[in-house]
Amino acid sequence: MTDTGERVRATEAVAQERAKGSGPDWQPLQPQTLVDHAIEAIIAGAAAGLILPGDRIVEVDLARKLGVSRVPVREALRLLESQGVVVSEPYKGIRLRPVTNERVSDLIEARIALEASAVVRAVAAGRNRGSHLDELRAAVAEMELMAARGSAYGVAVADTGFHRALCRLGGNSVTFDLWETLAPQCTIIFGLATFGKPMAGVVEEHVDLLAAFEAGDIAVITRTLDEHITVMNHAMDYEAIVAQRRKERDLP
Amino acid sequence: MTDTGERVRATEAVAQERAKGSGPDWQPLQPQTLVDHAIEAIIAGAAAGLILPGDRIVEVDLARKLGVSRVPVREALRLLESQGVVVSEPYKGIRLRPVTNERVSDLIEARIALEASAVVRAVAAGRNRGSHLDELRAAVAEMELMAARGSAYGVAVADTGFHRALCRLGGNSVTFDLWETLAPQCTIIFGLATFGKPMAGVVEEHVDLLAAFEAGDIAVITRTLDEHITVMNHAMDYEAIVAQRRKERDLP
């Protein structure tokens, strides 16, 4: 049984444990340091639009807002920098990474590449049948529920869960960790875009994806994944969305 | 022209600039903070076997050895943690990530997946001809030179350069950054393994790879890349190598 050894947030750690299928086991609880809290807060703040892509992030301000000193904030920012969430220039400052349509496209493409690799491996290992699909099915069900309720956020969360589970089934912990690296950035971007229109279509797409996965038809899976790209990418102008958000915020 | 915005070491930044082919341009020089030095030192130390996988890393000791305070060391370790080079448990300690054969295999597989994705995109964009190949050719030449000199380390460096260039030609900065994330771990592992035997074979493989790339034959490229995996993976027992190193170090 592979253990990534990474530190993960408590909620995810639980989900990860559940996914192993070996029943509810004791989870060696990890202390939540202020660094972890800071990381989560920054991502959440970015996804909520409190800080917009390109915005300056001043350590002391952020530290004051979070009620901690600069040190944990700095360490959190360093970690986020290595994930590409923020960009930093020594002695000049840190800012939330600006969003360009090209970057969004690259981000999605990279994510798809990782997932495709994972899927191929999962199918090769026969992890595309039976109880292995439990988590995927649950995610789809959740997605349908949230779509019915009209909760775009809920759909987005379930969507992320689906792809995460898919990636984990590949069994390659490195690939999975890389995927996790990308996840926060996706959260931020899609959070800003409110994941607006499709909803119903998205759900259906995942149903298809799941079916193709169970059938082991890699060509179909790859094609379906690729459609994600084109839809996500050409359907929205993320730069415009950010500009719009900025205008809304700066005027009143 | 895309700018990843990441902080990179000066030497790499220069190479990156050169690779753009737009002539020697002014490089906006980046201050080298102690954090950067610490990162480099840790990776170098690990690759040189000063610290072995699984070894405890005590902040204050490392800080003393590097002649700096704990803060930059901590930040460096945070960054390396997010890259998977070290693992950390709050209040308990940080250690160099233990090496298992499975992990090495996963690492290589993930890297190959990224490179394959990049290659497909590079070929699709027509960046597999003419001056785009300059850097690749240079890397192969360097490899041949180093092989002739019998410098395993030199070959390894050139090898890394080749694959980095290949990945960059894909034009997806996210994919490239992910690849860079994996690079230090590969450096450490292959550094320990001394990259021993093949040498001549490795050089030849890259010549083939380059030819296939120029021909745009994706199937051949993929297959050649996959051979890397199996060779690297099944040819060596990394766990045994580390154990051997440890024994050598602990006894005298």
Added chain:
DNA sequence: TTTCGTATGATTGTATACGATCATACGACC
């Protein structure tokens, strides 16, 4: 003998204080 409570040293997490660097603005000099 086993188990539990407590003390102790080591190590990490966090806060504060200080030094280094940058961007900007202003005024002197040409």
Added chain:
DNA sequence: GGTCGTATGATCGTATACAATCATACGAAA
């Protein structure tokens, strides 16, 4: 008027000091 030197406030980088936590060892009580 333009260019350069210099001052100033803001911000980041680093060092030091203190608090929190852990692993271990030791001893008392059952």
